[in-house]
Amino acid sequence: MPFVQITMLEGRTIEQKHDLIRRLTDATAESLGGDPGRIRVVIYEVSADSWGIGGEPVSSRRPIP
Numbered sequence: 001m002p003f004v005q006i007t008m009l010e011g012r013t014i015e016q017k018h019d020l021i022r023r024l025t026d027a028t029a030e031s032l033g034g035d036p037g038r039i040r041v042v043i044y045e046v047s048a049d050s051w052g053i054g055g056e057p058v059s060s061r062r063p064i065p
Helices: 014-032
Strands: 003-010 040-046
Touching: 003 014, 014 040
Parallel strands: 003 040
Antiparallel strands: none
8 A cells, every 4th residue: 555745835725735635646556556545645734934945944035825
């Protein structure tokens, strides 16, 4: 049973996250030839204050959508 984990900055809509889950499930099933009903997808959302790039929090590098 494949288990897909995605970590991304928070701020996407529920619809975007549901679409991502569906597309990742479909792509994984197609690539591995598995049953989509056995594929698990988890999305971890991180705040821009808790995500750092180059020693700086993302919140200080770009505007938050």
